[in-house]
Amino acid sequence: MSGLSELRGAASPRAGKVRGPVAIVDIGSNSVRLVVYESTSRAAATLQNEKSICAIGRDMVTTGRLHSDGCALALEALARFRLIADGLKADLREAVATAAARDAVNGAEFIRRAEAAWGGPIRILAGEDEARIAAEGVLAGIPDADGIAADLGGGSLDMVSVKGGRTGVAFTLPIGPLRLMDQSKGDPDKARDIVDKGLKNLPKLSAPALYAVGGVWRSLARVDMEEHHYPLHVLQQYTIPRSRALRLCRVLAGLSRDSVRKIKVVSKRRAESLPYGAVVLERLLEQSDIKDVVISAFGLREGILFGRLPPDERIKDPLLEFARAANARLARVPSHADEMLAWTGPLFDGEGADAARLRQASAYFSDIGWRRHPDDRATGAFGQVLTAPFAGASHRERALVAASVFYRHSGDEDFPQGLALDTLLDEDDERRALILGLTWRFVFSLSASAAGELAHYRLRQTPSKVILEVPAHREAVAGEPVQKRLGVLADALGKKGEILIG
Numbered sequence: 001m002s003g004l005s006e007l008r009g010a011a012s013p014r015a016g017k018v019r020g021p022v023a024i025v026d027i028g029s030n031s032v033r034l035v036v037y038e039s040t041s042r043a044a045a046t047l048q049n050e051k052s053i054c055a056i057g058r059d060m061v062t063t064g065r066l067h068s069d070g071c072a073l074a075l076e077a078l079a080r081f082r083l084i085a086d087g088l089k090a091d092l093r094e095a096v097a098t099a100a101a102r103d104a105v106n107g108a109e110f111i112r113r114a115e116a117a118w119g120g121p122i123r124i125l126a127g128e129d130e131a132r133i134a135a136e137g138v139l140a141g142i143p144d145a146d147g148i149a150a151d152l153g154g155g156s157l158d159m160v161s162v163k164g165g166r167t168g169v170a171f172t173l174p175i176g177p178l179r180l181m182d183q184s185k186g187d188p189d190k191a192r193d194i195v196d197k198g199l200k201n202l203p204k205l206s207a208p209a210l211y212a213v214g215g216v217w218r219s220l221a222r223v224d225m226e227e228h229h230y231p232l233h234v235l236q237q238y239t240i241p242r243s244r245a246l247r248l249c250r251v252l253a254g255l256s257r258d259s260v261r262k263i264k265v266v267s268k269r270r271a272e273s274l275p276y277g278a279v280v281l282e283r284l285l286e287q288s289d290i291k292d293v294v295i296s297a298f299g300l301r302e303g304i305l306f307g308r309l310p311p312d313e314r315i316k317d318p319l320l321e322f323a324r325a326a327n328a329r330l331a332r333v334p335s336h337a338d339e340m341l342a343w344t345g346p347l348f349d350g351e352g353a354d355a356a357r358l359r360q361a362s363a364y365f366s367d368i369g370w371r372r373h374p375d376d377r378a379t380g381a382f383g384q385v386l387t388a389p390f391a392g393a394s395h396r397e398r399a400l401v402a403a404s405v406f407y408r409h410s411g412d413e414d415f416p417q418g419l420a421l422d423t424l425l426d427e428d429d430e431r432r433a434l435i436l437g438l439t440w441r442f443v444f445s446l447s448a449s450a451a452g453e454l455a456h457y458r459l460r461q462t463p464s465k466v467i468l469e470v471p472a473h474r475e476a477v478a479g480e481p482v483q484k485r486l487g488v489l490a491d492a493l494g495k496k497g498e499i500l501i502g
Helices: 067-086 101-103 107-118 125-143 177-184 188-200 215-227 242-253 259-263 274-286 302-308 317-331 334-342 354-365 377-386 395-410 427-447 472-477 480-492
Strands: 020-029 029-035 048-053 092-097 145-152 158-165 166-173 209-213 239-241 292-297 456-460 465-470 496-501
Touching: 020 067, 020 302, 029 302, 067 101, 067 107, 092 101, 092 107, 101 107, 101 125, 101 377, 107 215, 125 145, 125 166, 125 209, 125 302, 177 188, 177 274, 188 274, 209 215, 209 274, 209 465, 215 242, 215 274, 215 292, 239 242, 242 274, 242 292, 242 465, 259 274, 317 334, 317 354, 334 354, 334 427, 354 395, 354 427, 377 395, 395 427, 427 480, 465 480, 480 496
Parallel strands: 020 092, 145 209, 209 292, 465 496
Antiparallel strands: 020 029, 029 048, 145 158, 158 166, 239 292, 456 465
């Protein structure tokens, strides 16, 4: 990568495991947010996530001070957040403040009052620290990210290179939407000039992808999803090609606040700032050769949590950790998934690492729907996986795993038209999902999910057959359900199914 290429490690000096809930507060120029995580782990569940749009950075360029009404709203929110953290018995609490509190002449005064409301210390982040922590959040959710992590807050744009699980040089520019609104006096052309002047001080940005962090850019992605009737309403790793992103930015940048408010997928609180966020992204793309805009729902708060993880926890796969936890919590016999993976291994000799990873996730999700009504089991479990809050998976990978869980319950029935995934999966993906689902369906018919049951049998394949070997004293297990499901699986593999007794 040109310009942002000095890579270095991102390990936190304060890494460590905390058993109980972790409460993190982020006081930004536009919003104040609380997230309470279940624990410090690679796939920690979110117990509570809420924000208050306070806009403490409104008019700060003109006045030099934090907005008084916004500060009052922020203090109210922090007092509420403190009660929530108390109620959830958060063992660890951390609060940070970013650009507005850092730059305003009354920032220190506000922080003193905010600490009293929150009931604990608040760390004011330097611009580069803010950028690097947000980039760690991107890596927490997209471990193989390769490009530039860009966090657009109300007051600043923070950028860091990311590659190979590491962060690089950090840059911060005072071109957040609230600041632009103040400086440009509502003139989009003037806002473009301000952004261009800021970007001119940076080296040429060259990267495969821009990982976009921040509520304004998430709103922009929702508009793109709506316009293109995208079948999966999950923002994490939603990708917008460069040309489409530029066109969308130019349209949104020219809209008035009232026009933006008519867009159903944009909250009224974001309507005012969205055109200015679009200006920043447009100019950033124009002055770089970035190919794709990838939305990261993970940012500063996730980066703080990620920085607290011990090294052995940080390197874990977030998709597999989530799937493993779901299996442990929801499956009838959690140990069965690992037994099933090992026992069916002969069917998947020679698969690559990526395929093996998705097969493992599919197996862990394969029995999470067993408590559902039979009529809802296939589609319900499919939806449960498709929109689950895990990270570390592209939308294609997410759809493939979810489709495999559908087939695990439905067999080789056609996929319902209402669950359109044709824009996410190609024919090879669909075939892979079918084979995985039929594999688990066959195994569950053989073992009934009982621990240790599979060890009595052997599964193998030849160039033309999938063969199940059953000892004579267990011949009764090879009844019609097992015969049928073995045959369906073998047919999907282009082979014949055979049961050998002896």
